[in-house]
Amino acid sequence: MLEDMRIFATVVEHTSLNKAAERLNLSQPALSRRISRLEAELGVELFRRIGKRLELTAAGQLTYEFALELRRFHGSYLQKLNAFKSNEAVAVTIGASLTTLQTTLPWLITAMTAKHPELEIKAITGKSHEIASLVKERKIDFGLVGSTVEDDPSITSVPLFADHLMLVLPRAHYILERTHWEMADLNELPMILFTPGTWYRTLTDDLFRRNGVKPDIRMEIDSFEAIVRLLAASRAGTLLPKSYIRPQLLEDNDLYVVNVRGLERTKRTISLIHGDLAWFAPSVRYLIEETTAMFTRVSREPKTPS
Template identity: 80%
Template structure:
């Protein structure tokens, strides 16, 4: 039926049996017989013949809409099938937790598209457990999450790098007059924090409870970039993942990193997660290895 639907849609789109037959390199009688056979199988008339002109019936219009959907799904199927024939993936869909999306994914996408100019990367964001579900349901090729998934046998976790929190302050902040810093210096400190709900904020809250700290929280924002830009204006500090704090970010915003030993204990491992290896296309396996190699090369700058 797939081929008959293709022939039928060609007639509709060329508005003429003769033109469609010519385009398909078929004789008009042969094409007429194919359409007659399709109408017989479906037990409906697809065209209303008015003189030399063909007009779709209501059933014909419905069938044409189905033919278009069939064409789209067939094209999508062939595209996905091609991934099993080549290590070069035309499209990769990556699931990323919100923190990972802001910290590590931009640089990874830049590196991968520079190496593979024809690669189209799509990103789906969500909380870590949501990304895990997408991986299990094969709605993304693989996921990047700021955790590991050890309690689900259907998920493979590959550690990429370790991350921890660092205190970030404007260079003009009065506290920088000190030469030594302790975790207690966070008590009462004006701060802008990430909105609740991510591993990063969870680590931050755990740190505060563990050391009985009560900072002066001025704002809660779900964007690292917005936090960075507001620090100087609000004369506040923040705790951000080390992976986000590239040298250029600090330079552009005139910021300073304050290293406090207790903050380095807030370690979290960012992992690549994927599902059953038997379902991975060769192109996906290749991109997974590329991703692991990328983070291995950049460990010193993360």
């Protein structure tokens, strides 16, 4: 069908079978047979023959418009594909909020570079509103943030997956048999929390305030890895996003997760944000589309990206 539409569009644009046949390097009888076969397949007449001149029927005009759209779509596809066949490296700059930098970005970069070894990735970090500003200023190609941007028409937010907080404790200092906690049990619990100013810490503080909880905050650190490594030594617990918690991380640091009634209500949507896709090279537009599709596939599985 694609080849037939290409031939049909060429005939329309040359207004005669002779000129089109010459352009297509076909004999006129062979070209006539191709057009007749297409008309038979579609069940309509595409041309009225007026002497040596061809005139489109209404059905022919509709088919020509479709052929042009098909040509445009096919050209766009080949352009995107060629971006990954080229010997030149494809570069993309990603912005990540402080939390997604540690929870989501490593997984994404691993997946993208595994599929596209030639890809050059640059990452910029900041608070969610700073990442949104970088998107608007076209200083980054797209951003990963722990929220959506709904009040700015120049930014498109694509939800990727839902995340929520979970209580993590060191095995050596807490009774393992007690697997279900209430929010009130966090009162005066020694805790290490993330540095204030991020969506994650704001969510944590709002949670404590709503439930009247006052934990014993021992440290405030801007690294999940450092928090995890300090829990056992400090005999403290922490609240971590589900997307960061992996079985190997718990095993390596002798930690475990307990269910706390109410934490499931801390759900937060992790989003990809970008500006007008017309700004970008085809290869970058393709990466944005591919990234969205990648998270869509993973979100259908039991575990979120980690």
